[in-house]
Amino acid sequence: MQNHVAKFSRVGFILSAAGAAVGLGNIWKFPYITGVYGGGAFVMVYLVTILLIGVSLLIAEMLMGKRGGADAVSNFQTEAPKGSSWAWTKAGYLFVIGLIIMTFYSVVIGWIFYYLYVAVTGLPTSQKEAEDVFNALYSNAPYLQMALHTLSVVIVGVVLVRGVKNGIEKVNVVLIPMLILILLGLMFYSMGYDSFGKALSFMFNPDFSKLSGEAIIRAVGHSFFTLSIGIGSIMAYAASLPKHTNIFQAGLWVAFLDTFIALLAGVVIFSFLFQFGGEPAKGPGLVFMSLPVIFSQLGGIGIVIALLFFLGLAFAGLTSAISLVEPTVMYLERRWSFSKGGAVFWSSLLYFAVGILVILSISDGFKESFTIGGKPLFDALEFAVDSFLMPLGGILIALFVGFAMKRDIVEGELLGHMGNTVFKIWYFSIRFIAPLAVLFLAYNALKM
Numbered sequence: 001m002q003n004h005v006a007k008f009s010r011v012g013f014i015l016s017a018a019g020a021a022v023g024l025g026n027i028w029k030f031p032y033i034t035g036v037y038g039g040g041a042f043v044m045v046y047l048v049t050i051l052l053i054g055v056s057l058l059i060a061e062m063l064m065g066k067r068g069g070a071d072a073v074s075n076f077q078t079e080a081p082k083g084s085s086w087a088w089t090k091a092g093y094l095f096v097i098g099l100i101i102m103t104f105y106s107v108v109i110g111w112i113f114y115y116l117y118v119a120v121t122g123l124p125t126s127q128k129e130a131e132d133v134f135n136a137l138y139s140n141a142p143y144l145q146m147a148l149h150t151l152s153v154v155i156v157g158v159v160l161v162r163g164v165k166n167g168i169e170k171v172n173v174v175l176i177p178m179l180i181l182i183l184l185g186l187m188f189y190s191m192g193y194d195s196f197g198k199a200l201s202f203m204f205n206p207d208f209s210k211l212s213g214e215a216i217i218r219a220v221g222h223s224f225f226t227l228s229i230g231i232g233s234i235m236a237y238a239a240s241l242p243k244h245t246n247i248f249q250a251g252l253w254v255a256f257l258d259t260f261i262a263l264l265a266g267v268v269i270f271s272f273l274f275q276f277g278g279e280p281a282k283g284p285g286l287v288f289m290s291l292p293v294i295f296s297q298l299g300g301i302g303i304v305i306a307l308l309f310f311l312g313l314a315f316a317g318l319t320s321a322i323s324l325v326e327p328t329v330m331y332l333e334r335r336w337s338f339s340k341g342g343a344v345f346w347s348s349l350l351y352f353a354v355g356i357l358v359i360l361s362i363s364d365g366f367k368e369s370f371t372i373g374g375k376p377l378f379d380a381l382e383f384a385v386d387s388f389l390m391p392l393g394g395i396l397i398a399l400f401v402g403f404a405m406k407r408d409i410v411e412g413e414l415l416g417h418m419g420n421t422v423f424k425i426w427y428f429s430i431r432f433i434a435p436l437a438v439l440f441l442a443y444n445a446l447k448m
């Protein structure tokens with residue numbers, strides 16, 4: 001009996017940890033950037049990065065959180081050996097990246113809310129109609145988007161203020177399996193199409209001649225994004241883990257589930273897209289232009305699936321959003337003695353306000369005034385997160401765990417779970433492979 005209980009709580013823990021990582025990055029962003037950057041070769045770089053660097057970093061960040069048990073700034077201070085340099089003690093401010101991500105993440109959650117409404121009031125029946133529905137929202141409905149963005153800010157804020165985060169995370173125990181089931185169901189359905197093979201070859205048949213420097217950088221950045229590495233989210237989450245938790249195993253499971261869901265979403269979306277004659281490089285509207293058409297073709301049951309799918313996606317997005325804002329809230333409360341309400345209010349206000357500019361940057365009639373370096377603010381922020389901010393957060397954690405923390409402490413946390421050989425490989429990856437790979441990328445990004 002006891003064994004049974006222990007087993008369940010382990011599964012529950014892994015699913016809620018995966019819930020923090022599985023979000024819009026998997027179902028909205030991964031397919032869309034795979035489409036924009038040409039498929040196979042991009043996916044290959046993404047997979048290799050997750051395997052070589054991502055999993056190691058995920059474990060490293062869990063380790064910091066579990067040992068430090070506090071906000072990112074404090075963890076970088078308390079876990080560093082005495083007399084550490086200024087740079088280390090300030091590294092924890094990387095949590096601000098979470099708010100930057102929220103400026104567009106919350107806007108996209110708003111789009112999903114809108115599609116819950118579309119599912120009930122009438123799904124588009126053709127590719128063309130689906131594109132029109134999305135484009136009308138994307139570039140022609142700034143006030144509606146602002147209202148939906150506000151709704152998302154309020155929901156995330158209320159969950160954080162009321163401290164029901166743990167309760168919400170329990171939702172993941174149902175949510176993650178439900179998303180997997182829906183995606184698997186859609187995948188089996190799409191296997192009947194000729195386009196299924198085409199989708200597989202688009203995603204897994206790499207053509208390296210298509211791979212630009214920019215594509216490599218975004219693939220690496222996205223693998224950090226999708227695993228939630230480098231902004232203190234995983235740290236905040238791991239801060240309350242019981243001491244005996246096997247973070248090696250948890251890290252592997254989270255990375256596996258996260259990647260599995262992204263690949264599944266990609267295969268499904270591209271099969272449907274190719275079947276109905278769509279082009280892969282559709283940008284941020286890809287998921288909204290491809291899936292609703294198939295839902296509508298399924299008739300009455302399609303509406304139910306559409307509702308479950310968008311509801312699942314909204315929850316997945318919201319649980320990730322909560323973990324994006326939480327590190328800032330935790331910092332303001334602990335270090336600046338903000339009340340919970342105050343901490344949530346000021347962090348929310350910041351990303352809410354910039355979110356409004358993000359919406360204007362894609363709206364007809366306003367967009368000309370909100371571009372940076374020729375890109376709409378929306379794209380510029382997304383690009384900055386992938387190509388610069390997430391890798392920066394990741395490298396700080398890698399260098400900290402690899403060089404600043406004492407080896408015997410790190411060994412003490414992991415050796416028992418990993419064994420000697422795996423530990424050595426992991427430690428090498430954290431100390432050398434991850435930092436060097438990111439430096440190499442940064443160098444190439446600057447040259448671009």
Ligand code: PHE
Pocket residue numbers: 020021022023024025026098101225226227228229231233320321323324
């Ligand atoms: N991993 C989340 C996603 O894929 C986004 C995220 C990044 C959440 C960083 C928390 C921290 O949607």
